Amino acid sequence: xxxxxxxxxxxxxxxxxxxxxxxxxxxxxxxxxxxxxxxxxxxxxxxxxxxxxxxxxxxxxxxxxxxxxxxxxxxxxxxxxxxxxxxxxxxxxxxxxxxxxxxxxxxxxxxxxxxxxxxxxxxxxxxxxxxxxxxxxxxxxxxxxxxxxxxxxxxxxxxxxxxxxxxxxxxxxxxxxxxxxxxxxxxxxxxxxxxxxxxxxxxxxxxxxxxxxxxxxxxxxxxxxxxxxxxxxxxxxxxxxxxxxxxxxxxxxxxxxxxxxxxxxxxxxxxxxxxxxxxxxxxxxxxxxxxxxxxxxxxxxxxxxxxxxxxxxxxxxxxxxxxxxxxxxxxxxxxxxxxxxxxx
Amino acid sequence: xxxxxxxxxxxxxxxxxxxxxxxxxxxxxxxxxxxxxxxxxxxxxxxxxxxxxxxxxxxxxxxxxxxxxxxxxxxxxxxxxxxxxxxxxxxxxxxxxxxxxxxxxxxxxxxxxxxxxxxxxxxxxxxxxxxxxxxxxxxxxxxxxxxxxxxxxxxxxxxxxxxxxxxx
Numbered sequence: 161x162x163x164x165x166x167x168x169x170x171x172x173x174x175x176x177x178x179x180x181x182x183x184x185x186x187x188x189x190x191x192x193x194x195x196x197x198x199x200x201x202x203x204x205x206x207x208x209x210x211x212x213x214x215x216x217x218x219x220x221x222x223x224x225x226x227x228x229x230x231x232x233x234x235x236x237x238x239x240x241x242x243x244x245x246x247x248x249x250x251x252x253x254x255x256x257x258x259x260x261x262x263x264x265x266x267x268x269x270x271x272x273x274x275x276x277x278x279x280x281x282x283x284x285x286x287x288x289x290x291x292x293x294x295x296x297x298x299x300x301x302x303x304x305x306x307x308x309x310x311x312x313x314x315x316x317x318x319x320x321x322x323x324x325x326x327x328x329x330x331x332x333x334x335x336x337x338x339x340x341x342x343x344x345x346x347x348x349x350x351x352x353x354x355x356x357x358x359x360x361x362x363x364x365x366x367x368x369x370x371x372x373x374x375x376x377x378x379x380x381x382x383x384x385x386x387x388x389x390x391x392x393x394x395x396x397x398x399x400x401x402x403x404x405x406x407x408x409x410x411x412x413x414x415x416x417x418x419x420x421x422x423x424x425x426x427x428x429x430x431x432x433x434x435x436x437x438x439x440x441x442x443x444x445x446x447x448x449x450x451x452x453x454x455x456x457x458x459x460x461x462x463x464x465x466x467x468x469x470x471x472x473x474x475x476x477x478x479x480x481x482x483x484x485x486x487x488x489x490x491x492x493x494x495x496x497x498x499x500x501x502x503x504x
Numbered sequence: 505x506x507x508x509x510x511x512x513x514x515x516x517x518x519x520x521x522x523x524x525x526x527x528x529x530x531x532x533x534x535x536x537x538x539x540x541x542x543x544x545x546x547x548x549x550x551x552x553x554x555x556x557x558x559x560x561x562x563x564x565x566x567x568x569x570x571x572x573x574x575x576x577x578x579x580x581x582x583x584x585x586x587x588x589x590x591x592x593x594x595x596x597x598x599x600x601x602x603x604x605x606x607x608x609x610x611x612x613x614x615x616x617x618x619x620x621x622x623x624x625x626x627x628x629x630x631x632x633x634x635x636x637x638x639x640x641x642x643x644x645x646x647x648x649x650x651x652x653x654x655x656x657x658x659x660x661x662x663x664x665x666x667x668x669x670x671x672x
Contacts, residue, residue: 187507294560297560302563305568315579
């Protein structure tokens, strides 16, 4: 049990010991471990995308009372592999009038925020690649950058649908970032720390979802909006904007945006689990299994939301953020700090 | 070479190249994107100096918020290509700009050379709480005034953008 709980920590320790045995100095061991961590995170990203693309289609099928993909492999579970091969072999079309450098770089940069964010998430006890003492703050800083590649994609495509999609995306992500940060502040107030591993440990008695229910609901809404998912998928808006920011992308480049979207949802689910649902803590099973289970449940919840609610209108979207969520989240912080002050 | 000095040289090169890009690129949106790269490079410099808080602030406020607003503004305002020459009103005053820059650079470098820098190799673990104390205890009036100033600026911007209804 103890061994299973720390299996990844032991692997990392063994790897360091093995490198030292081979005669590497401290600097090179650190460099090598950094590469290993990065490779692991990229592997997690890929696996997450491969699995959840199919899981979402299956779940959507279940919600809409249809079988979903069911032809390739057992119960259709190999469908994503076939899709990936199809996308890889497709012709890559770049519009003649597009800003080719920006158009291309956007596909690379779209992966930077989720990869950087996964670096600090504690998947289990002592299982964060970097356990920064500014964890929450770092996450906010990194995820705030995800508007840049979306802007680059939309503007670089030189297409009016893309541009409208970009305008919507930037407006939406900037607006929903504010209540998102405020909802996280409630948790930080209670935990008294910004370090993610300490926030998880301070939830050993009671999860913050019970102490901060309003903040959790605000977090869920804002996380859906930040990842541009239905009912907040106005930047893409297939029925009105063709494919919004993704209109001028084809083949593997389009697939990269798709994969990044799933990575982003995984990241916000992991953040939600860490901040509100007790992270890796849980009985019987090893910590990292609990973490994966909880993240999977939260991810499925986001899928459930997507296939339940219709898309909302852009002006409703903006006024909902500024007139409902922002005041509510500020009130939540005020009430939390007042009670915190009185209890102390 | 040590890791921190290697990181410094990489970041410094990145900052200088992207900073030159901000000035020399022909397209104003490219300049704005280069500006974001400059901000992120500066955040990296803060990281090598063990000021994680400042690094995160730099990314969150400058690269994530201000630069995005600049880019957004440019995107909405510029027509067509967004050439630097058409969008910058003061682009022709080369000589006077050169004089101003010369004065600024000499002033700043004089001040840099005159300041007795305190070099410490200790890690400052409680940097964030130090900053919090400074802002919310020692300089709370200045902090509140800055907040009022920002609110006034925001209201002003909304008034300009939406216009004022008479007798409304």
